[in-house]
Amino acid sequence: MSGRPLRSTLFTLAALAATSAFANAAREFSPESPANQLVKEVDIVESLNEQVPLDAEFTGTDGKKVTLKQLIRGDKPVVLTLVYYKCPMLCPLVLGALTKSARNSGMALGEDYRAITISIDPRETPADASERQRGHLQALGTPGQEADWPFLVGDETNIHKVADAVGFKYRFDQASQQYAHAAAIVVLTPEGRVSRYLYGVEFPPRDLKLALLEAAGGRVGTSFDRIIMQCFKYDPNTRRYEFYIFGFIRAGALLVFGALAATLAVFWRREYKRGSIK
Incomplete structure:
Protein backbone atom coordinates (compact mmCIF):
# COMPACT_ATOMS: atom_id res chain seq x y z
CA MET A 1 0.00 0.00 0.00
CA SER A 2 1.31 3.50 -0.82
CA GLY A 3 1.77 6.34 1.65
CA ARG A 4 -1.86 7.24 1.70
CA PRO A 5 -2.75 8.94 4.99
CA LEU A 6 -3.80 6.65 7.81
CA ARG A 7 -7.19 8.31 8.03
CA SER A 8 -8.02 7.34 4.45
CA THR A 9 -7.19 3.73 5.26
CA LEU A 10 -9.32 3.87 8.39
CA PHE A 11 -12.27 5.26 6.43
CA THR A 12 -11.91 2.42 3.95
CA LEU A 13 -11.85 -0.10 6.78
CA ALA A 14 -14.92 1.53 8.30
CA ALA A 15 -16.80 1.22 5.02
CA LEU A 16 -15.83 -2.41 4.72
CA ALA A 17 -16.90 -3.03 8.30
CA ALA A 18 -20.40 -2.08 7.23
CA THR A 19 -20.56 -5.24 5.16
CA SER A 20 -21.28 -8.63 6.68
CA ALA A 21 -18.35 -10.24 4.87
CA PHE A 22 -15.84 -7.92 6.48
CA ALA A 23 -17.49 -8.11 9.87
CA ASN A 24 -17.16 -11.89 9.86
CA ALA A 25 -13.57 -11.86 8.66
CA ALA A 26 -12.60 -9.24 11.23
CA ARG A 27 -13.29 -11.70 14.04
CA GLU A 28 -10.22 -13.67 13.02
CA PHE A 29 -8.09 -10.97 11.41
CA SER A 30 -4.84 -12.18 9.87
CA PRO A 31 -2.59 -11.11 6.98
CA GLU A 32 -4.21 -13.83 4.85
CA SER A 33 -7.80 -12.96 5.75
CA PRO A 34 -10.11 -11.97 2.87
CA ALA A 35 -10.74 -8.59 4.47
CA ASN A 36 -7.05 -7.76 4.71
CA GLN A 37 -6.42 -8.85 1.13
CA LEU A 38 -9.31 -6.66 0.02
CA VAL A 39 -7.90 -3.60 1.77
CA LYS A 40 -4.53 -4.16 0.07
CA GLU A 41 -6.21 -3.82 -3.30
CA VAL A 42 -7.88 -0.54 -2.37
CA ASP A 43 -5.57 2.43 -2.66
CA ILE A 44 -4.79 5.70 -4.35
CA VAL A 45 -1.57 5.86 -6.34
CA GLU A 46 -0.95 9.57 -6.84
CA SER A 47 -0.51 10.42 -10.50
CA LEU A 48 0.26 14.13 -10.42
CA ASN A 49 0.20 15.86 -13.81
CA GLU A 50 -1.43 12.81 -15.41
CA GLN A 51 -3.96 13.66 -18.11
CA VAL A 52 -7.43 12.23 -17.62
CA PRO A 53 -8.79 10.58 -20.80
CA LEU A 54 -10.85 13.31 -22.43
CA ASP A 55 -12.33 10.79 -24.86
CA ALA A 56 -13.92 8.79 -22.02
CA GLU A 57 -17.68 8.74 -22.61
CA PHE A 58 -20.41 8.66 -19.98
CA THR A 59 -24.15 9.21 -19.65
CA GLY A 60 -25.56 12.23 -17.83
CA THR A 61 -28.70 12.49 -15.73
CA ASP A 62 -30.58 13.53 -18.87
CA GLY A 63 -29.73 10.21 -20.52
CA LYS A 64 -27.45 11.84 -23.11
CA LYS A 65 -23.90 10.73 -23.90
CA VAL A 66 -21.10 13.13 -23.02
CA THR A 67 -17.31 12.98 -23.17
CA LEU A 68 -14.97 14.46 -20.58
CA LYS A 69 -13.67 16.77 -23.29
CA GLN A 70 -17.10 18.41 -23.39
CA TYR A 84 -21.11 5.04 -6.48
CA TYR A 85 -24.59 6.35 -5.84
CA LYS A 86 -25.97 3.41 -3.86
CA CYS A 87 -22.99 3.36 -1.52
CA PRO A 88 -24.33 2.94 2.04
CA MET A 89 -21.64 4.82 3.91
CA LEU A 90 -18.38 6.21 2.54
CA CYS A 91 -19.51 7.92 -0.68
CA PRO A 92 -22.23 10.03 0.99
CA LEU A 93 -19.63 11.14 3.53
CA VAL A 94 -17.15 12.17 0.83
CA LEU A 95 -19.74 14.00 -1.29
CA GLY A 96 -21.26 15.62 1.79
CA ALA A 97 -17.86 16.83 2.95
CA LEU A 98 -17.08 18.20 -0.52
CA THR A 99 -20.41 20.03 -0.65
CA LYS A 100 -19.89 21.55 2.79
CA SER A 101 -16.32 22.58 2.01
CA ALA A 102 -17.26 24.09 -1.35
CA ARG A 103 -20.11 26.04 0.24
CA ASN A 104 -17.71 27.61 2.75
CA SER A 105 -14.67 28.03 0.50
CA GLY A 106 -15.62 31.34 -1.06
CA MET A 107 -15.33 29.74 -4.50
CA ALA A 108 -18.39 29.75 -6.75
CA LEU A 109 -19.49 26.68 -8.70
CA GLY A 110 -19.58 27.50 -12.40
CA GLU A 111 -17.68 30.75 -11.93
CA ASP A 112 -14.46 29.62 -10.23
CA TYR A 113 -14.57 25.86 -10.77
CA ARG A 114 -16.62 22.94 -12.04
CA ALA A 115 -17.14 19.49 -10.55
CA ILE A 116 -17.62 16.05 -12.07
CA THR A 117 -18.85 12.97 -10.22
CA ILE A 118 -18.54 9.56 -11.86
CA SER A 119 -20.04 6.31 -10.60
CA ILE A 120 -17.63 3.38 -10.42
CA ASP A 121 -20.59 0.98 -10.59
CA PRO A 122 -21.54 0.22 -14.22
CA ARG A 123 -24.91 -1.11 -13.05
CA GLU A 124 -26.11 2.32 -11.91
CA THR A 125 -28.47 4.42 -14.00
CA PRO A 126 -29.04 8.11 -14.79
CA ALA A 127 -31.93 8.00 -12.31
CA ASP A 128 -29.53 6.94 -9.55
CA ALA A 129 -27.21 9.78 -10.51
CA SER A 130 -30.01 12.33 -10.67
CA GLU A 131 -31.16 11.61 -7.13
CA ARG A 132 -27.69 12.24 -5.71
CA GLN A 133 -27.08 15.27 -7.89
CA ARG A 134 -30.29 16.99 -6.87
CA GLY A 135 -29.53 16.65 -3.17
CA HIS A 136 -25.97 17.96 -3.37
CA LEU A 137 -26.82 20.90 -5.61
CA GLN A 138 -29.55 21.88 -3.15
CA ALA A 139 -27.12 21.57 -0.23
CA LEU A 140 -24.56 23.68 -2.07
CA GLY A 141 -27.17 26.34 -2.73
CA THR A 142 -26.85 25.97 -6.50
CA PRO A 143 -30.04 24.26 -7.70
CA GLY A 144 -30.33 24.32 -11.46
CA GLN A 145 -26.57 24.18 -12.07
CA GLU A 146 -26.53 20.58 -13.25
CA ALA A 147 -24.23 21.54 -16.13
CA ASP A 148 -21.58 22.78 -13.70
CA TRP A 149 -21.62 19.61 -11.59
CA PRO A 150 -22.69 16.65 -13.72
CA PHE A 151 -23.25 13.26 -12.09
CA LEU A 152 -22.39 10.54 -14.58
CA VAL A 153 -22.74 6.80 -15.14
CA GLY A 154 -20.88 4.66 -17.64
CA ASP A 155 -19.61 1.27 -18.68
CA GLU A 156 -16.73 -0.65 -17.10
CA THR A 157 -14.24 0.33 -19.81
CA ASN A 158 -14.71 4.09 -19.51
CA ILE A 159 -14.90 4.00 -15.72
CA HIS A 160 -11.57 2.18 -15.53
CA LYS A 161 -9.96 4.56 -18.03
CA VAL A 162 -10.58 7.46 -15.67
CA ALA A 163 -9.90 5.57 -12.45
CA ASP A 164 -6.61 4.19 -13.77
CA ALA A 165 -5.50 7.62 -14.98
CA VAL A 166 -5.91 9.20 -11.53
CA GLY A 167 -4.66 6.13 -9.63
CA PHE A 168 -7.99 5.34 -7.97
CA LYS A 169 -7.87 1.61 -7.11
CA TYR A 170 -11.11 -0.04 -6.06
CA ARG A 171 -12.61 -3.51 -5.94
CA PHE A 172 -16.05 -5.05 -6.00
CA ASP A 173 -16.75 -7.40 -3.09
CA GLN A 174 -18.96 -10.24 -4.31
CA ALA A 175 -20.00 -11.29 -0.81
CA SER A 176 -21.46 -7.91 0.14
CA GLN A 177 -22.22 -6.69 -3.40
CA GLN A 178 -20.51 -3.41 -2.46
CA TYR A 179 -17.42 -1.57 -3.65
CA ALA A 180 -14.33 -1.07 -1.50
CA HIS A 181 -12.52 2.18 -2.27
CA ALA A 182 -10.55 5.00 -0.68
CA ALA A 183 -11.89 8.37 0.47
CA ALA A 184 -10.49 11.20 -1.63
CA ILE A 185 -11.25 13.87 -4.19
CA VAL A 186 -9.06 14.82 -7.15
CA VAL A 187 -8.50 18.41 -8.26
CA LEU A 188 -7.76 18.79 -11.97
CA THR A 189 -6.27 21.66 -13.94
CA PRO A 190 -8.54 23.37 -16.49
CA GLU A 191 -6.98 21.10 -19.13
CA GLY A 192 -7.76 17.94 -17.14
CA ARG A 193 -4.39 17.11 -15.59
CA VAL A 194 -4.17 15.85 -12.01
CA SER A 195 -3.07 18.73 -9.80
CA ARG A 196 -3.85 17.66 -6.23
CA TYR A 197 -5.49 14.98 -4.08
CA LEU A 198 -7.42 15.77 -0.91
CA TYR A 199 -8.06 12.82 1.40
CA GLY A 200 -10.61 11.74 3.99
CA VAL A 201 -14.20 12.67 4.70
CA GLU A 202 -13.45 16.20 5.80
CA PHE A 203 -11.94 18.81 3.50
CA PRO A 204 -11.08 22.14 5.15
CA PRO A 205 -12.54 24.93 2.98
CA ARG A 206 -9.14 26.65 2.93
CA ASP A 207 -7.50 23.51 1.50
CA LEU A 208 -10.13 23.14 -1.20
CA LYS A 209 -9.80 26.79 -2.18
CA LEU A 210 -6.00 26.65 -2.28
CA ALA A 211 -6.11 23.42 -4.32
CA LEU A 212 -8.44 25.06 -6.85
CA LEU A 213 -6.32 28.22 -7.04
CA GLU A 214 -3.19 26.13 -7.45
CA ALA A 215 -4.76 24.03 -10.20
CA ALA A 216 -6.07 27.12 -11.99
CA GLY A 217 -2.60 28.66 -12.25
CA GLY A 218 -3.91 32.19 -11.82
CA ARG A 219 -6.91 31.80 -14.12
CA VAL A 220 -9.48 32.14 -11.33
CA GLY A 221 -9.56 34.04 -8.06
CA THR A 222 -8.66 37.60 -7.15
CA SER A 223 -5.26 39.30 -6.90
CA PHE A 224 -5.51 38.89 -3.13
CA ASP A 225 -6.09 35.15 -3.60
CA ARG A 226 -2.87 34.94 -5.59
CA ILE A 227 -1.01 36.69 -2.77
CA ILE A 228 -2.52 34.30 -0.23
CA MET A 229 -1.30 31.38 -2.36
CA GLN A 230 2.25 32.56 -1.65
CA CYS A 231 1.68 32.09 2.08
CA PHE A 232 0.71 28.41 1.97
CA LYS A 233 2.49 25.35 0.67
CA TYR A 234 1.18 21.81 0.24
CA ASP A 235 2.81 19.39 2.68
CA PRO A 236 2.86 15.84 1.25
CA ASN A 237 3.38 14.41 4.74
CA THR A 238 0.26 15.90 6.32
CA ARG A 239 -1.68 16.08 3.01
CA ARG A 240 -2.66 19.61 3.96
CA TYR A 241 -1.76 23.14 2.96
CA GLU A 242 0.50 24.52 5.69
CA PHE A 243 1.55 28.07 6.47
CA TYR A 244 4.76 28.87 4.57
CA ILE A 245 6.81 31.49 6.40
CA PHE A 246 9.10 32.31 3.48
CA GLY A 247 6.15 32.73 1.19
CA PHE A 248 4.53 34.98 3.78
CA ILE A 249 7.69 37.11 3.94
CA ARG A 250 7.83 37.31 0.16
CA ALA A 251 4.15 38.25 -0.09
CA GLY A 252 4.61 40.82 2.68
CA ALA A 253 7.59 42.31 0.90
CA LEU A 254 5.57 42.61 -2.30
CA LEU A 255 2.76 44.38 -0.45
CA VAL A 256 5.21 46.78 1.21
CA PHE A 257 6.91 47.44 -2.12
CA GLY A 258 3.55 48.08 -3.76
CA ALA A 259 2.48 50.48 -1.01
CA LEU A 260 5.83 52.31 -1.21
CA ALA A 261 5.61 52.58 -4.99
CA ALA A 262 2.07 53.98 -4.75
CA THR A 263 3.16 56.53 -2.12
CA LEU A 264 6.14 57.65 -4.20
CA ALA A 265 3.96 57.93 -7.30
CA VAL A 266 1.57 60.27 -5.45
CA PHE A 267 4.50 62.30 -4.08
CA TRP A 268 6.17 62.66 -7.49
CA ARG A 269 2.88 63.67 -9.10
CA ARG A 270 2.39 66.42 -6.52
CA GLU A 271 5.96 67.65 -7.02
CA TYR A 272 5.48 67.65 -10.77
CA LYS A 273 2.30 69.73 -10.48
CA ARG A 274 4.03 72.23 -8.20
CA GLY A 275 6.89 72.58 -10.66
CA SER A 276 4.45 73.15 -13.51
CA ILE A 277 2.65 75.93 -11.61
CA LYS A 278 5.93 77.79 -10.97
Whole structure:
Protein backbone atom coordinates (compact mmCIF):
# COMPACT_ATOMS: atom_id res chain seq x y z
CA MET A 1 0.00 0.00 0.00
CA SER A 2 1.31 3.50 -0.82
CA GLY A 3 1.77 6.34 1.65
CA ARG A 4 -1.86 7.24 1.70
CA PRO A 5 -2.75 8.94 4.99
CA LEU A 6 -3.80 6.65 7.81
CA ARG A 7 -7.19 8.31 8.03
CA SER A 8 -8.02 7.34 4.45
CA THR A 9 -7.19 3.73 5.26
CA LEU A 10 -9.32 3.87 8.39
CA PHE A 11 -12.27 5.26 6.43
CA THR A 12 -11.91 2.42 3.95
CA LEU A 13 -11.85 -0.10 6.78
CA ALA A 14 -14.92 1.53 8.30
CA ALA A 15 -16.80 1.22 5.02
CA LEU A 16 -15.83 -2.41 4.72
CA ALA A 17 -16.90 -3.03 8.30
CA ALA A 18 -20.40 -2.08 7.23
CA THR A 19 -20.56 -5.24 5.16
CA SER A 20 -21.28 -8.63 6.68
CA ALA A 21 -18.35 -10.24 4.87
CA PHE A 22 -15.84 -7.92 6.48
CA ALA A 23 -17.49 -8.11 9.87
CA ASN A 24 -17.16 -11.89 9.86
CA ALA A 25 -13.57 -11.86 8.66
CA ALA A 26 -12.60 -9.24 11.23
CA ARG A 27 -13.29 -11.70 14.04
CA GLU A 28 -10.22 -13.67 13.02
CA PHE A 29 -8.09 -10.97 11.41
CA SER A 30 -4.84 -12.18 9.87
CA PRO A 31 -2.59 -11.11 6.98
CA GLU A 32 -4.21 -13.83 4.85
CA SER A 33 -7.80 -12.96 5.75
CA PRO A 34 -10.11 -11.97 2.87
CA ALA A 35 -10.74 -8.59 4.47
CA ASN A 36 -7.05 -7.76 4.71
CA GLN A 37 -6.42 -8.85 1.13
CA LEU A 38 -9.31 -6.66 0.02
CA VAL A 39 -7.90 -3.60 1.77
CA LYS A 40 -4.53 -4.16 0.07
CA GLU A 41 -6.21 -3.82 -3.30
CA VAL A 42 -7.88 -0.54 -2.37
CA ASP A 43 -5.57 2.43 -2.66
CA ILE A 44 -4.79 5.70 -4.35
CA VAL A 45 -1.57 5.86 -6.34
CA GLU A 46 -0.95 9.57 -6.84
CA SER A 47 -0.51 10.42 -10.50
CA LEU A 48 0.26 14.13 -10.42
CA ASN A 49 0.20 15.86 -13.81
CA GLU A 50 -1.43 12.81 -15.41
CA GLN A 51 -3.96 13.66 -18.11
CA VAL A 52 -7.43 12.23 -17.62
CA PRO A 53 -8.79 10.58 -20.80
CA LEU A 54 -10.85 13.31 -22.43
CA ASP A 55 -12.33 10.79 -24.86
CA ALA A 56 -13.92 8.79 -22.02
CA GLU A 57 -17.68 8.74 -22.61
CA PHE A 58 -20.41 8.66 -19.98
CA THR A 59 -24.15 9.21 -19.65
CA GLY A 60 -25.56 12.23 -17.83
CA THR A 61 -28.70 12.49 -15.73
CA ASP A 62 -30.58 13.53 -18.87
CA GLY A 63 -29.73 10.21 -20.52
CA LYS A 64 -27.45 11.84 -23.11
CA LYS A 65 -23.90 10.73 -23.90
CA VAL A 66 -21.10 13.13 -23.02
CA THR A 67 -17.31 12.98 -23.17
CA LEU A 68 -14.97 14.46 -20.58
CA LYS A 69 -13.67 16.77 -23.29
CA GLN A 70 -17.10 18.41 -23.39
CA LEU A 71 -17.03 18.94 -19.62
CA ILE A 72 -13.37 19.90 -19.10
CA ARG A 73 -13.21 23.04 -21.18
CA GLY A 74 -9.80 24.53 -20.39
CA ASP A 75 -11.02 27.60 -18.51
CA LYS A 76 -11.66 26.44 -14.92
CA PRO A 77 -10.26 23.81 -12.54
CA VAL A 78 -12.37 20.72 -11.92
CA VAL A 79 -13.09 18.71 -8.78
CA LEU A 80 -13.38 15.04 -9.73
CA THR A 81 -15.01 12.47 -7.45
CA LEU A 82 -15.25 8.73 -8.08
CA VAL A 83 -18.04 7.19 -6.01
CA TYR A 84 -21.11 5.04 -6.48
CA TYR A 85 -24.59 6.35 -5.84
CA LYS A 86 -25.97 3.41 -3.86
CA CYS A 87 -22.99 3.36 -1.52
CA PRO A 88 -24.33 2.94 2.04
CA MET A 89 -21.64 4.82 3.91
CA LEU A 90 -18.38 6.21 2.54
CA CYS A 91 -19.51 7.92 -0.68
CA PRO A 92 -22.23 10.03 0.99
CA LEU A 93 -19.63 11.14 3.53
CA VAL A 94 -17.15 12.17 0.83
CA LEU A 95 -19.74 14.00 -1.29
CA GLY A 96 -21.26 15.62 1.79
CA ALA A 97 -17.86 16.83 2.95
CA LEU A 98 -17.08 18.20 -0.52
CA THR A 99 -20.41 20.03 -0.65
CA LYS A 100 -19.89 21.55 2.79
CA SER A 101 -16.32 22.58 2.01
CA ALA A 102 -17.26 24.09 -1.35
CA ARG A 103 -20.11 26.04 0.24
CA ASN A 104 -17.71 27.61 2.75
CA SER A 105 -14.67 28.03 0.50
CA GLY A 106 -15.62 31.34 -1.06
CA MET A 107 -15.33 29.74 -4.50
CA ALA A 108 -18.39 29.75 -6.75
CA LEU A 109 -19.49 26.68 -8.70
CA GLY A 110 -19.58 27.50 -12.40
CA GLU A 111 -17.68 30.75 -11.93
CA ASP A 112 -14.46 29.62 -10.23
CA TYR A 113 -14.57 25.86 -10.77
CA ARG A 114 -16.62 22.94 -12.04
CA ALA A 115 -17.14 19.49 -10.55
CA ILE A 116 -17.62 16.05 -12.07
CA THR A 117 -18.85 12.97 -10.22
CA ILE A 118 -18.54 9.56 -11.86
CA SER A 119 -20.04 6.31 -10.60
CA ILE A 120 -17.63 3.38 -10.42
CA ASP A 121 -20.59 0.98 -10.59
CA PRO A 122 -21.54 0.22 -14.22
CA ARG A 123 -24.91 -1.11 -13.05
CA GLU A 124 -26.11 2.32 -11.91
CA THR A 125 -28.47 4.42 -14.00
CA PRO A 126 -29.04 8.11 -14.79
CA ALA A 127 -31.93 8.00 -12.31
CA ASP A 128 -29.53 6.94 -9.55
CA ALA A 129 -27.21 9.78 -10.51
CA SER A 130 -30.01 12.33 -10.67
CA GLU A 131 -31.16 11.61 -7.13
CA ARG A 132 -27.69 12.24 -5.71
CA GLN A 133 -27.08 15.27 -7.89
CA ARG A 134 -30.29 16.99 -6.87
CA GLY A 135 -29.53 16.65 -3.17
CA HIS A 136 -25.97 17.96 -3.37
CA LEU A 137 -26.82 20.90 -5.61
CA GLN A 138 -29.55 21.88 -3.15
CA ALA A 139 -27.12 21.57 -0.23
CA LEU A 140 -24.56 23.68 -2.07
CA GLY A 141 -27.17 26.34 -2.73
CA THR A 142 -26.85 25.97 -6.50
CA PRO A 143 -30.04 24.26 -7.70
CA GLY A 144 -30.33 24.32 -11.46
CA GLN A 145 -26.57 24.18 -12.07
CA GLU A 146 -26.53 20.58 -13.25
CA ALA A 147 -24.23 21.54 -16.13
CA ASP A 148 -21.58 22.78 -13.70
CA TRP A 149 -21.62 19.61 -11.59
CA PRO A 150 -22.69 16.65 -13.72
CA PHE A 151 -23.25 13.26 -12.09
CA LEU A 152 -22.39 10.54 -14.58
CA VAL A 153 -22.74 6.80 -15.14
CA GLY A 154 -20.88 4.66 -17.64
CA ASP A 155 -19.61 1.27 -18.68
CA GLU A 156 -16.73 -0.65 -17.10
CA THR A 157 -14.24 0.33 -19.81
CA ASN A 158 -14.71 4.09 -19.51
CA ILE A 159 -14.90 4.00 -15.72
CA HIS A 160 -11.57 2.18 -15.53
CA LYS A 161 -9.96 4.56 -18.03
CA VAL A 162 -10.58 7.46 -15.67
CA ALA A 163 -9.90 5.57 -12.45
CA ASP A 164 -6.61 4.19 -13.77
CA ALA A 165 -5.50 7.62 -14.98
CA VAL A 166 -5.91 9.20 -11.53
CA GLY A 167 -4.66 6.13 -9.63
CA PHE A 168 -7.99 5.34 -7.97
CA LYS A 169 -7.87 1.61 -7.11
CA TYR A 170 -11.11 -0.04 -6.06
CA ARG A 171 -12.61 -3.51 -5.94
CA PHE A 172 -16.05 -5.05 -6.00
CA ASP A 173 -16.75 -7.40 -3.09
CA GLN A 174 -18.96 -10.24 -4.31
CA ALA A 175 -20.00 -11.29 -0.81
CA SER A 176 -21.46 -7.91 0.14
CA GLN A 177 -22.22 -6.69 -3.40
CA GLN A 178 -20.51 -3.41 -2.46
CA TYR A 179 -17.42 -1.57 -3.65
CA ALA A 180 -14.33 -1.07 -1.50
CA HIS A 181 -12.52 2.18 -2.27
CA ALA A 182 -10.55 5.00 -0.68
CA ALA A 183 -11.89 8.37 0.47
CA ALA A 184 -10.49 11.20 -1.63
CA ILE A 185 -11.25 13.87 -4.19
CA VAL A 186 -9.06 14.82 -7.15
CA VAL A 187 -8.50 18.41 -8.26
CA LEU A 188 -7.76 18.79 -11.97
CA THR A 189 -6.27 21.66 -13.94
CA PRO A 190 -8.54 23.37 -16.49
CA GLU A 191 -6.98 21.10 -19.13
CA GLY A 192 -7.76 17.94 -17.14
CA ARG A 193 -4.39 17.11 -15.59
CA VAL A 194 -4.17 15.85 -12.01
CA SER A 195 -3.07 18.73 -9.80
CA ARG A 196 -3.85 17.66 -6.23
CA TYR A 197 -5.49 14.98 -4.08
CA LEU A 198 -7.42 15.77 -0.91
CA TYR A 199 -8.06 12.82 1.40
CA GLY A 200 -10.61 11.74 3.99
CA VAL A 201 -14.20 12.67 4.70
CA GLU A 202 -13.45 16.20 5.80
CA PHE A 203 -11.94 18.81 3.50
CA PRO A 204 -11.08 22.14 5.15
CA PRO A 205 -12.54 24.93 2.98
CA ARG A 206 -9.14 26.65 2.93
CA ASP A 207 -7.50 23.51 1.50
CA LEU A 208 -10.13 23.14 -1.20
CA LYS A 209 -9.80 26.79 -2.18
CA LEU A 210 -6.00 26.65 -2.28
CA ALA A 211 -6.11 23.42 -4.32
CA LEU A 212 -8.44 25.06 -6.85
CA LEU A 213 -6.32 28.22 -7.04
CA GLU A 214 -3.19 26.13 -7.45
CA ALA A 215 -4.76 24.03 -10.20
CA ALA A 216 -6.07 27.12 -11.99
CA GLY A 217 -2.60 28.66 -12.25
CA GLY A 218 -3.91 32.19 -11.82
CA ARG A 219 -6.91 31.80 -14.12
CA VAL A 220 -9.48 32.14 -11.33
CA GLY A 221 -9.56 34.04 -8.06
CA THR A 222 -8.66 37.60 -7.15
CA SER A 223 -5.26 39.30 -6.90
CA PHE A 224 -5.51 38.89 -3.13
CA ASP A 225 -6.09 35.15 -3.60
CA ARG A 226 -2.87 34.94 -5.59
CA ILE A 227 -1.01 36.69 -2.77
CA ILE A 228 -2.52 34.30 -0.23
CA MET A 229 -1.30 31.38 -2.36
CA GLN A 230 2.25 32.56 -1.65
CA CYS A 231 1.68 32.09 2.08
CA PHE A 232 0.71 28.41 1.97
CA LYS A 233 2.49 25.35 0.67
CA TYR A 234 1.18 21.81 0.24
CA ASP A 235 2.81 19.39 2.68
CA PRO A 236 2.86 15.84 1.25
CA ASN A 237 3.38 14.41 4.74
CA THR A 238 0.26 15.90 6.32
CA ARG A 239 -1.68 16.08 3.01
CA ARG A 240 -2.66 19.61 3.96
CA TYR A 241 -1.76 23.14 2.96
CA GLU A 242 0.50 24.52 5.69
CA PHE A 243 1.55 28.07 6.47
CA TYR A 244 4.76 28.87 4.57
CA ILE A 245 6.81 31.49 6.40
CA PHE A 246 9.10 32.31 3.48
CA GLY A 247 6.15 32.73 1.19
CA PHE A 248 4.53 34.98 3.78
CA ILE A 249 7.69 37.11 3.94
CA ARG A 250 7.83 37.31 0.16
CA ALA A 251 4.15 38.25 -0.09
CA GLY A 252 4.61 40.82 2.68
CA ALA A 253 7.59 42.31 0.90
CA LEU A 254 5.57 42.61 -2.30
CA LEU A 255 2.76 44.38 -0.45
CA VAL A 256 5.21 46.78 1.21
CA PHE A 257 6.91 47.44 -2.12
CA GLY A 258 3.55 48.08 -3.76
CA ALA A 259 2.48 50.48 -1.01
CA LEU A 260 5.83 52.31 -1.21
CA ALA A 261 5.61 52.58 -4.99
CA ALA A 262 2.07 53.98 -4.75
CA THR A 263 3.16 56.53 -2.12
CA LEU A 264 6.14 57.65 -4.20
CA ALA A 265 3.96 57.93 -7.30
CA VAL A 266 1.57 60.27 -5.45
CA PHE A 267 4.50 62.30 -4.08
CA TRP A 268 6.17 62.66 -7.49
CA ARG A 269 2.88 63.67 -9.10
CA ARG A 270 2.39 66.42 -6.52
CA GLU A 271 5.96 67.65 -7.02
CA TYR A 272 5.48 67.65 -10.77
CA LYS A 273 2.30 69.73 -10.48
CA ARG A 274 4.03 72.23 -8.20
CA GLY A 275 6.89 72.58 -10.66
CA SER A 276 4.45 73.15 -13.51
CA ILE A 277 2.65 75.93 -11.61
CA LYS A 278 5.93 77.79 -10.97
